Amino acid sequence: MTPAPDTAPATASASGQGSPDRPDDVLTVRNLGVTVGGRKLVEDVDFTIRAGERVGLIGESGSGKSLTALSVMGLLPDGLRATGSVRLAGVGHDLVDADEARMSRVRGKEIAMVFQEPMTALNPTMKVGRQIAEVLLVHRTRPDRASARAAAVDLLAQVGLPDPAAAVDAYPHQFSGGQRQRVVLAIALANDPALLVCDEPTTALDVTVQARVLDLIVRGVQDRRSAMLFITHDLAVVATACERVMVMYGGRVVESGPVQEVFTRPRHRYTRGLIGASDLTAVDDRGRLATIPGSVPPAGRFPAGCVFRNRCAHATEACATRPDWVPTGPDSGYACFHPVAESGVRGTAVPTNQEAGRG
Amino acid sequence: MIVRLVKRIAVLLVSLVVSSVLVFAFMAVLPGDPARVALGTSASETAVAQLREQFGLDRPFVAQYLSWVHGLVTFDPGTSYISHTEIGPQLADRLQVTLWLVGAGMVLACILAVPMGILMAVRHRRPSGLILSALSQAGVAVPAFLAGILLITVFAVGLGWLPANGWTPPAQDPVLFLKQLVLPVLSLGMVQGAVLTRYIRSAVLDVLREDYLRTARAKGLRPMRALVRHGLRNAAVPVVTVLALQLATLLVGAVVIERVFVIPGLGSLLLDSVSNRDLIVVQDVVMIIAMAVLLVNFLVDTIYLMIDPRLRGGSS
Amino acid sequence: MAEQPTSAPLAPGPQTGPVDAISVRDVTRDYRRPRASVRRPSPPVHALRGVSFAVPQGQRFGIVGESGCGKSTLLRILAGLDQPTSGSVAIDGRDITGLRERQLRFVRERLQLVFQDPMSALDPRMRVGDIVAEPLVAQGHRHRKERVAELLEAVGLRADAANRYPHQFSGGQRQRISIARALAPRPKIIVADEPVSALDVSVRAQVLNLIADLVDELSLTLVFVSHDLSVVRHVCDRVAVMHDGQIVETGSTEQVYEDPQHSYTRRLIAAAPTLDRALSGVSAADLNRE
Amino acid sequence: MRHHRRPTRGTGAIAATLACLLLASCSAGSTATGGSAGKNSLNIGLTAEPANFDFTKTAGNAIPQALLYNVYQNLVKLDQSGRIQPQLATSWRLSKDRRTYTFHLVKNATFSNGARFTAEDAKFSIERVSSDWTVAQKSQMDVVDTARAVSPTELKVTLKKPSNDWLYRMTTRVGAMFSRTGVSKLATEPVGTGPYVVKRWNRGDSITLARRDGYWGREPHFKSVTLKYFKDPTALNNALLTGTINVINDMQSPDTLYRFQNNPKYKVIEGSTNSEVVLSLNNSSGPMRNRKARQAVRYAIDHKALMDTCWAGRGKLIGSMVPPTDPWYQNLTNQYPYDRDKAKKLLKESGEAGHTLRLRIPTLPYAIACGTVVKSQLEQAGFKVKLDQLEFPAAWLSTVFKNADYDMSIIGHLEPRDMQTVFGGKGYYTGYDNPEFRALLQKADQGTKKEQITYMRAAARLLSKDAAADWLFLLPMLTVADKDITGLPVNYVSESMDLTGLGRS
C-alpha cells in the first residue's frame, strides 16, 4: 500500500520499516498484489521478517491472507497472478515471477510451508518416511536413501511422534489428524528453512492437539532461528505463537505492530472491532456480545478507499480516499483517518461494555 | 487384506453361478427348436426326436443345466448340435484369436492414451491441450468399423502394403499373422485409445487438484516431477477401472472389427451360432464372456489393493 | 484416564418443578467395524460408554469435547435419529428409545437441530422459503407462507429472501436461515451442533447474540455443543465435559471453568489459548504443559 | 534414487514389436502375396461355410458344393450343360420296361481309406439313403425297389416304376458313393473315392483340400485347394484384389464387377445357375389365395428394371420355375408383361386391395436388394406392402418355410429341377395345390425322354398362367478369377463346385 504515488522515497515504505534490508532480514515483501481477471484480491502488501522473528498475519475469510502466503511460495492457483517484489535473503532472484526451475530449488530448502488440512496434505499411497526423505533427497541435503531415511526417523522423533522407527514405514491413513500435521511439519523443517510459512496450521485440530502442534512449530522455528509467517483467523492463537502481527482486511494490511501493542491499544477501527467481537467474556448489560455490523463482502468486491468503511461506524467522506499508512514504530503502523484515540482502553469496542478484566 | 480378498473371491463365485443360471434360462426361452434347425425343416419328426434325445434336450431343465455346468468346469463343453464337433477346441482357438486382437488393440490404446491423456490434463488451459482434446473427441466419435473400412481402402486395396483381411494362426505363418494383425489392431486401438485418453485426462485433472500435489510442489518438486512421483499412481485407480470395462466390452465388441477384417474371433462365433441356433455354443460363448468380465473385475479389485494401501486394512 | 468421571448429582432433589426437557440415563452406543482379520471379528467401537444427564426446561446446557468424544452420536440419539445400544432417553418425560419413526412424531415437533457447516446445512437446489417451510410441510401445518416470512424477519432477514437460493447468501446469513428452519415447528428444545465453529469472528458474535435473543424470547431449552470452550462458557448455564464416550464432569459453567475437578477438564482449559492469557505472557509451551 | 516409472512400464516391449511390425510390412513393398504360396496351390473365396461334412444329415448346399466330385464321387455326374456323364460307372443300360438300370463300374477305384470300390459299396450307399439319411432329398430314392451287385464291377438297380428323374438324381448328393468301412465319422472325416481329401479346417476361416496320392483316375492339376469363407461381400472382393484368394466362386455383389472387368489382371465369367429368385406367394392362406390378386402382382412387377436395379442387370429373366439348362426350358416371360394399369384393374377386381401384404424376406443379399424394389413397384400399382426381415436361416426357415406365416417372400431355390418339390409337393410353404399340375408332372416322370419334355413344358406353362408365384429372375453364376486360372466352370448346374478340371496356365 504505497502511501503516495511511486515517487515517494523507498525508505518510508508502507509498513513503516526502518532502514530496508537490515543485515538479518530474511523476507522482504514490497508492494505485493494478487489479481484475477482484473479483480484485485491483495493490494500493496509490504512487510519484512527477520531471522528468528515470528510474524502473524490475521484476517477473516476473503481478507487475502492465504493468497499472500501462497504468492510468497509461488504456489498461487491457476489464473491468479502476483505482482510486486518478494525477496528472500540468500536467494539472488525475486520470487514473484521466478520460473519453475528456480522456484523449485528454493521451495522446501529456503522456504517451507505447512498447510491447513492435514487429512489431505500427504500422499495416501506413499509411506510417510519416503515423503519426508523426498524433500531431503530432492535438495541433496542427504546423499542417499539410507541416510535420508535415518534423518526422517530423527525428524519424526523431533516432532514428537510415538515410535518413529515404526512410523517411518506406516501410511498416512494410519495416523490421526494431529500426527499427520506433525509429519507435514517434519517435512517443512527437514532442510532447516530460512522462512517457515504456516497457513492456519492448527485450525482443523482439537484444542489439546493444537497446543502440542503450536508448541512444536514455535520450538522448531526458534531452534533453527528461522523466520516465520503465521496465518490464522484466531486472535488467541496468533497472540500465543507470534511476536508481531499484521491485520489484513479486504486484501490490504490495515494495521501492524507488536502483539502486545496491537491487541491492547488497537488503532484501526477494524482491529478494535475484531478484538471486541472475539472477546466472548465482554458482554453488554443484556449479555450480548460486541459485533461488527454487516458481513464481509466477497473477495475483490470491497469498497474503494478504506476497505472497511462500509462497516465502520466512524466512516466519513474522507474515508472514500485511500487512508495513508501512519507508521508508529520500526515495524508498526495503521491506515485509518479516524483511528482509535491513543489512550483507548483495551476491549472498549462498544461504549456500553464494562471492563472485562477476567483472567 | 486377506479378508478383503476372500470376500472378493466369494462374490466372484456367486456371480459366476448366478450368471450361468441367467444364461441358461435365457437360452431356454430362445424360440426355434435347435434340433429342428440342425436337421433342416423337412426332417421327419422321428429324426428330430432322435437328435433331441442324443443331445439330451428331452431331459428336465435342471439335469440339462447341471450337465452343462459340469461340462464347463471340466473343460469339456460338449459337442455342437450343428457341427457335431467338439466345442472345446473351437472355443479355445476363437478365444485365443480374440485375445490377440483385443490384447494388442488395448496395448496400442494405452501407448496412445497415457501420454496424450497426461499431456491434455497438464496443458489443460493452453491451446495445445484444447487441440488434443478436440482430436480425442473426434477419435471417440468415429465408429470403429468405419475406421477399419477406411484403413483397408487406403493401406490394403489402395497401397497394397497389407492384406485386406484374413487370419492365420501365428504358429502357421508368423509374418503373415503379424501383417494381418496390423490394420485391425490399428482401427481397434485408435478408437479405444481416444476413449481411454478422455478418462486419463479427467483422472489426471482430478489428481492435479489434490492437496498432496501442492505439498509435493512445496517440497521443491517441479510440476511434471510431482505429477509423476505422486499423481500418476493415484490416478491409476480410476483408469484401471475404465481399462477393465473396455477390455470386458471388447471381448464381444470386437466382433465388428472381426467382421470387417474376416477374423474368426469369439464375437463372430457368437454371431454365427446365434443365427444357426447352435444353442450349446451360444451358451458357452456367453458364459466365457461373463466369466472373463467377472475375472477382469476381480483382477481390478486386487490391483486396487496393490495401489491403495488404505484398502489393506490395519488402521492406526 | 484412570480417574473416575466426577459428575454433579443429577437434577437436585425430587422432581419438583415441571418434568425435565431431556433426561438421559446410562446411554451406550457401540459400532461394529468390518472384519479386519480372518480369525477373530474386529473389536466393536464404544462411541458412548454410559452417559447420563438431565436438562430441565428452559436451561442452556453446554456439551464440550474434542472430536471423537461421542458428542455427535449423542446428539443424533437425542434427536431420535439413532437408537442407543442400551440405556434410555426421555424428551419432556416421554421415553423415545426403541420407538419406530412413526411414533417419534412428538420428538419432531418438540426438538429441532441447528448445524455447523453453513455450506452443507441448506439444500443448494431449494429456495430459502421452501427450506424454512420444510418442517411445516413434513408435519402438515397450513398457511406456511406467512409463517416463513415471520421466521425470516425473526432471524434478521428480509421476507423477500424466501425466493432466493442459498448460494446467494453469506455464511452468517445461511446460519440464520438454518435457525429459522429450526424454529418453524415451534419446538420447545433446540439442539445446536457447533453452530458458529465455521463462521468468521465478526459474524460469530452476531449469530450468538441471535441465538441468545431467541432462546430468551421463546423460553426454549438449548443444548449447545462445541469444541470451543470460550463459546460454550458465554452461551450456557451448565456444561458437561465429554471425553472418549463418557461425561467426565458436569456442573454450572462458572464452577467447571473456575474450579475444574477432573484432570481432563483441567487439561482442556489449560490448553485453550485466549487473548487475555496470551497477552499476560502464556506461551505456546505453557499451553502444552499438563 | 529409484525413478518411479509410469505404470505402463510393461508395454515398452510390446510397443517395440508393433513398431517393427509396421516397418516390416511397409518394406514388403510389392502387393502382399497373401496365401497363394506355390504355383500348384489355389485359394477360392466363397460365402457360405458348411456347418460340418455330413450332407446326409445336414441340409444346405455348402457341403456338397465343397465335397461332391472332389472328395465323394457318384456313379454318374452332370457336366456343364446339364448332360449326364460317366464317373464311377463307365457305362449303363436301361431295360425295355425302363425300370432296371445296369451299371458297369470302373475296376481300379479305391476309397481314401484304402478300401477298393466295388458294386457292394454302391449297393450299400443306395440302400443307406433310405435307412440312415435324414435330409429332405432322401425321398428321391423312394422309387428304388432293389439294388443287386451282380459282380464286383456290375450293379443292377430296379425301380418300382419308370422314372426319368431318378438317373438325374444319381448325379446329386443322393448318388454319392460311400465305403462300407468309411461311414463312422461322416461329420468330421469324409471318406470318398475322389482325388481330394480334407487336410485342415480352420473353422470360421477356411477348409484346405489336398490331392491324395494313389488316386485311381486322372490327377487334377492343383496339389492343394483352400476354400476361404467370407460373410461380407466387400471383404470377398478385397481378398481377391489383395491376392489373398485367386477365385471368387459365386460373386454376390454384381455392382462391384466393374472393378474387375476392365482390369487386365482378372477375368469375369457369367454363366447361369439353377437358382430361380422366386417372389413366392402364399397360395393357401391370406390375400394371395385369390388368383386375380396373384396375377395383379405379376403384372405390377417391371422385371427388367428390377433386375437392373438390384442385381446390376446380371442374370436371366424367366417366366416359370425352369432354368435354361433344363431340357424342357421355354421362354415364358411374355405371359405377364409389365402393365401397371392392368395390375391396378385386376387388384380392384380381386377385392383384395384393402389388405396389407406382408413381404417377409430372409437376410440374404439378393433378397434385401430385391425386397426394396418389389415393395416400391407394388406400392406404385396400388398394393399396400409391409416389409420386414427375418434372420436367415433360423427365423426365416421356421416362420415362412415351416409355418407359412407370410403373404409374400423372396427366396432363391437353388436345388436343381425343383419345380416338382416346390409346387408339386403337399404342405410345401408355397401352398400351391393343383391336381392337374401334379398329374402332368407324374406323366413326365414316367414317360419317355420325349414325353418328359412335352409334359414338363405343359406343367411350366400352367404354373405360370396360374401365377402360383412370380419369377423375378434367374441368379447368374458370376465367377471372377486371376487371368491365368483355366478350366473354370461357366454354369453352376450340379450341386458340386468341381475342382478337378481347374488348372493354371
Add this chain to the structure above:
Amino acid sequence: MTVLDTEAAVASAAPDDRRRRRPMTGSLLVGGFIVMVVFGLALLSFVWTPHDPTLVNPSARLEKPSLEYWFGTDKFGRDVFSQILMGSRTTLFVGFVAVGVAAVVGVPLGIVAGMAPGWLGELLMRGNDLLLAFPALLLAIMFAAVYGASTLVAMVAIGIASIPHYARLIRGGTLQVMKAEYVVAARAAGRGPFSIGLRHVLPNVSSLVIVQASVGFAIAVLAEAALSFLGFGTPPPTPSWGRMLQESQEMLSVAPRLAVFPGIAIAVVVLGFNLLGDGLRDRFDPKLEDHR
C-alpha cells in the same frame, strides 16, 4: 417477534448476486448447437424432405450430388439427403430409448442403493455389477435373435446394458448427498425416506443424470451403427445412418460419398452429445461431478 437488533436488519441479503456464474464453456456451446441442429433436422423430416427417401427410382441410380439430389442417390436411386434427414429421426429415437431405459431403471436403483443401509446397498451393487457381465452388444445380439432385429429391440438391449453405469454413478452421488447436513435436518424435521429421496437426493444428483444421459446418447448412436453393420440394427425400409453405412460399403470405390455422408452424420452427432456432456459437467457443481 420484534426485530431484535438493528445491526441484524442492516445485514440483510447481500445486494449483488453471488451465483458462481461460470462462463458457458466452448464445448457446451458447440455441443448444444449440434444437438439443436439434429433435433431441427428430425422435426423438419416430419414435415418436408426433398424426395421420398424410400422411393426406388431405377432411372436415377447412383447420381452424383446435384441441385436436384443434394447428396446424390444410392444404388436404388433413393435420394441420400432425404435418407440422412429421416435417419436423424431414427438416431434420436435410438438415443432416447437407450438412455430412457437406462435412466428409468438405473437412477432409482442408484438412489435406493445409496440411501439403503450398508449391506443392502452392497447387495444391490453386487447384483448391478452382475449385469456388467453382459456387455451391450452381447445383449443386443441375443435379444435380436429372440425378438427379431428391430431398432427398439436393439436399443432396449443397449439401455439395459448401460443400467449398471447409471446405477453406480447415481449411487456415488447419492452417498455424497446423504452425508450433507440438510438431509439430517430433513430427517429431524420428520421427512420420510421417500420424500427425502424425491425432494433432496434426486434434484441434487440430477446434474449427474443429465451429463451421463448426453454421453449415453452418444454411446447408443455408435452402438446402433455397429449393430446395423452386423445386420441386427434397424431393418429396411426405415432409414438409418448405420445401415446406410453398411450398404455403402459395397459401393465404396465407385461412390465413396455413400459412406462419407452417413459416417460424418454419425460422427457429428456423437461429437455433439459428447461435447454437450463435457460442457454440462463443467457447468454443474464440480464437486458432484464424477468424471465418467
